[in-house]
Amino acid sequence: MKKTIFQITTALALLAAAGAANAADCKVTVGLVMELTGPAGEYGQAGAKSVEMAFRDINAAGGAHGCDLVTDTRDSQSQGNVAVDAATQLVQVKKVPAIIGGIISSVTIPILTSVTAPAKIVQVSPAASSPTLTALGRDGKTNGIFFRTITSDSLQGIAAAKYAIDKGFKKLAIIHVNSDFGVNMVAEFSKAYKALGGTIVSTTPYNEKQSSYASEVTAGMAGNPDGLYLVSTPVDGATIARTWISQGGPQKFLLNDGMNSPDFIDSVGADYLKDAYGTSSGTTPTPSTDYFNKNYKDFSGIEPSNPAADRAYDAGAIVGLALAIAGDDTSKLKDAMFKVVDPNGTPIYAGKEEFAKALGLIKEGKPIRYEGVIGPVSFDQYGDITGPFRLWKIADGKVATDGELSMEDVSALKDKIK
Numbered sequence: 001m002k003k004t005i006f007q008i009t010t011a012l013a014l015l016a017a018a019g020a021a022n023a024a025d026c027k028v029t030v031g032l033v034m035e036l037t038g039p040a041g042e043y044g045q046a047g048a049k050s051v052e053m054a055f056r057d058i059n060a061a062g063g064a065h066g067c068d069l070v071t072d073t074r075d076s077q078s079q080g081n082v083a084v085d086a087a088t089q090l091v092q093v094k095k096v097p098a099i100i101g102g103i104i105s106s107v108t109i110p111i112l113t114s115v116t117a118p119a120k121i122v123q124v125s126p127a128a129s130s131p132t133l134t135a136l137g138r139d140g141k142t143n144g145i146f147f148r149t150i151t152s153d154s155l156q157g158i159a160a161a162k163y164a165i166d167k168g169f170k171k172l173a174i175i176h177v178n179s180d181f182g183v184n185m186v187a188e189f190s191k192a193y194k195a196l197g198g199t200i201v202s203t204t205p206y207n208e209k210q211s212s213y214a215s216e217v218t219a220g221m222a223g224n225p226d227g228l229y230l231v232s233t234p235v236d237g238a239t240i241a242r243t244w245i246s247q248g249g250p251q252k253f254l255l256n257d258g259m260n261s262p263d264f265i266d267s268v269g270a271d272y273l274k275d276a277y278g279t280s281s282g283t284t285p286t287p288s289t290d291y292f293n294k295n296y297k298d299f300s301g302i303e304p305s306n307p308a309a310d311r312a313y314d315a316g317a318i319v320g321l322a323l324a325i326a327g328d329d330t331s332k333l334k335d336a337m338f339k340v341v342d343p344n345g346t347p348i349y350a351g352k353e354e355f356a357k358a359l360g361l362i363k364e365g366k367p368i369r370y371e372g373v374i375g376p377v378s379f380d381q382y383g384d385i386t387g388p389f390r391l392w393k394i395a396d397g398k399v400a401t402d403g404e405l406s407m408e409d410v411s412a413l414k415d416k417i418k
Contacts, residue, residue: 026063026066026067026068027067027068027069027070028064028065028067028068028069028070028097028323029070029071029072029094029096030051030055030069030070030071030072030096030097030098030099030100030319030320030323031071031072031074031087031090031091031094031096031098031099031100031101032048032051032071032072032073032074032099032100032101033074033076033083033086033087033090033099033100033101033102033107033111034047034048034073034074034075034076034100034101034102034103035047035075035076035077035078035102035103035104035107036048036073036075036076036077037075037077037078038076038077038078038079038208038209039078039208039209039233039234039235039236040078040103040104040107040233040258041078041235042234042235042261042263042306042307043103043104043127043233043258043306043307043308044075044076044078044101044102044103044308045302046300046302046306046307046308046309046312047100047101047103047126047127047308047309047312047315048071048073048312049296049299049300049301049302049309050126050296050300050308050309050310050312050313050315050316051071051100051312051313051315051316052071052299052316053295053296053299053300053313053316054313054314054315054316054317054320054350055068055069055070055071055316055320056299057317057350057351057352057355058317058320058321058324058355058359060352060355061352061353061354061355061356061358061359062355062356062359063324064320064321064323064324065323065324065326065327065328069320069323072090072094072096074086074087074089074090076101076102076107078104078106078107078208078233079107080106080107080109080110080111081110083101083102083107083110083111084110084111084114084115087099087101087111087114087115087116088114088115091115091116091119091121092119096121097121097122097323097326097330097333098121098122098123098124098319098322098323098330098333099111099115099116099121099122099123099124100123100124100125100126100312100315100316100319101123101125101126102125102128103125103126103127103128103308103312104127104128104179104181104233104258105128105129105130105132105133105179105180105181105184106179106180106181107128108123108125108128108130108133109128109130109132109133109136109180111123112133112136112142112146113136113141116145116146117136117141117142117143117145117146118143120143120145120334121145122145122147122319122322122333122334122337123145123146123147124146124147124148124149124315124318124319124337125146125147125148125149125150125315126148126149126150126308126311126312126314126315127148127149127150127258127307127308127311127312128148128150128181129148129150129151129152129153129156129181129185129257129281130152130153130180130181130184131152131153131154131184131188132180132184133146133148133152133382133383133384134152134154134382134384137381137382137383137384138382142382142383144334144381144383145334146382146383147318147337147379147383148383148384148385149311149312149314149315149318149372149374149377149385150281150311150385151281151384151385151386151387151389152384153181153184153185153188154184154188155188155386155389155407155410155414156185156188156256156257156279156280156281156389157184157185157186157187157188157189157190157191157192158188158189158192158410158413158414158417159279159389159391159405159410160189160192160193160229160254160256160278160279161189161192161193161195161196161198162192162196162405162409162410162413163254163277163279163391163405164193164198164229164254164277165193165196165197165198167254167277168226169198169226169227169229169252169254170197170198170199170226171198171199171200171201171223171224171225171226171227172193172198172199172200172201172225172226172227172228172229172254173200173201173202173203173204173220173221173222173223173225173227173228173229173249174186174189174190174200174202174203174204174220174228174229174231175204175205175206175213175216175217175220175228175229175230175231175232175240175244176203176204176205176206176229176230176231176232177205177206177208177231177232177233177236178205178206178207178208179208181231182205182231182232183205185231185256186203186229186231189229190203191417192413192417195416195417196417201222201223201224201225202219202220202221202222202223202225204216204219204220206236206240208233208236209236210236210239212239212243213236213239213240213243214243214247216240217240217243217244217247217249218247220244220249221244221247221248221249225249225250226250226252227250227252227253227254227275228241228244228249228250228252228253228254229253229254229255230244230253230254230255230256230259231256232256232258232259233258233259234258234259234261234263234264234267235263235267237255237259237264238263238264238267238268241253241264241268241272241273242267242268245268245272251272251273251274251275252275252276253273253275253276253277254276254277254278255276255277255278256278256279257278257279257280257281257307258307259278260278260280260305260307260392260399261306261307262303262305262306262398262399265394265397265398265399266397270394270396270397273394273397274394274395276393276394277391277392277393277394277402278391278392278393278399279389279390279391279392279405280307280389280390280392281311281374281387281389281390282374282387282388282389282390282404282405283310283373283374283375283387283388283390284374284375284376284387284388285375286349286371286372286373286375286376287349287350287354287371288314288349288350288351288354288371288372288373289310289373289374289375291349291350291351291373292304292310292313292350292373295351296309296313305399310373310374311373311374313350313372313373314370314372314373314374314377317350317355317370317372318337318340318341318370318372319337321336321340321348321355321358321362321368321370322336322337322339322340323336324358324359324362325339325340325362337379338378338379339367339368340368340370341369341370341376341377341378341379342367342368342369343369343378344367344369345361345366345367345368345369346361346366346367346368346369347369347371347376348361348368348369348370348371349370349371349372350372350373358370374387375387386407387407388404388405388406388407389404389405389410390404391403391404391405
């Protein structure tokens with residue numbers, strides 16, 4: 001009898017241990033399609049690390065519905081067709097409940113239209129800012145599954161135009177990447193800049209990854225501009241800026257959000273960028289901002305100021321918490337995305353302790369409001385957010401904040417320009 005009791009006790013202990021092991025092995029895989037190489041490689045590398053950090057913090061707090069969040073990361077190579085193949089594998093073979101990516105619009109849009117929208121799989125982009133994404137939602141072509149943690153270029157173009165006038169850019173040449181992002185950004189900027197009194201002397205598109213941009217620069221310099229509005233990515237942008245400088249172009253630059261980049265500055269040379277300014281989707285600082293800025297570099301080896309880094313952490317955090325809310329039924333993930341940023345919820349910030357608090361509230365069925373690294377956000381019916389715009393300049397070889405343009409100010413300018 002004693003032997004039987006011992007055997008039963010041992011068996012129960014083994015079952016308990018197996019149960020614990022199974023719980024530890026419980027994983028939810030989220031697909032990442034990031035631009036790890038190519039012209040936008042700097043953005044994607046930072047974005048991937050940010051999502052991994054957010055998942056690490058949620059896992060340390062208890063995980064999503066008791067399961068660890070893990071990433072299956074694929075390199076889009078900054079190309080839409082490669083991104084579609086990667087996303088298709090993640091959705092159809094890996095059966096991921098969500099995809100985070102791409103970083104740039106020319107990668108994000110084909111993933112959305114070819115893969116995630118037809119499959120009704122949630123997609124979140126940390127940095128794709130094209131107005132086309134809003135239009136797709138408005139036209140009913142996204143199935144309501146697309147979200148982004150960056151403001152649309154339709155608003156950033158207005159902010160950039162106002163900043164250009166304020167900084168004395170009266171006659172601008174424009175050189176821009178010939179993509180959905182570049183075309184839309186320039187269209188919105190040009191309309192606002194002209195309405196505010198500026199003159200555009202030339203607009204020159206370029207194709208990515210050319211060995212030389214001498215002809216584009218020559219075309220851009222026609223009309224004797226007093227500065228260059230360069231809408232690009234760090235690698236191509238640095239080549240264009242160096243060519244502009246070597247051909248005698250005025251060393252006064254207006255830059256888009258993605259050019260807020262240490263690699264761009266190092267490649268061009270800080271001495272040539274003493275009169276360089278730019279705009280980015282802004283932030284409203286919260287405790288999450290402090291947490292991220294203090295911990296991100298130790299985790300990733302990348303500066304927290306890297307484009308897309310801050311908002312990619314928020315994308316990861318929102319997806320992770322939404323998975324916790326949805327539980328075993330990932331069909332509820334779309335609705336859970338809105339619940340993570342419930343205006344009536346208890347404020348939650350980044351980091352293990354805060355996420356543990358969030359998971360406890362979720363378990364109790366109580367609402368939460370994640371206030372992230374970029375500030376408190378909410379999504380509209382098209383997955384868009386609104387927020388302020390950061391005005392920045394390059395000083396002593398680093399990007400420094402030069403001011404902020406509020407959402408209210410941008411909206412007022414938009415109404416004035418119509």
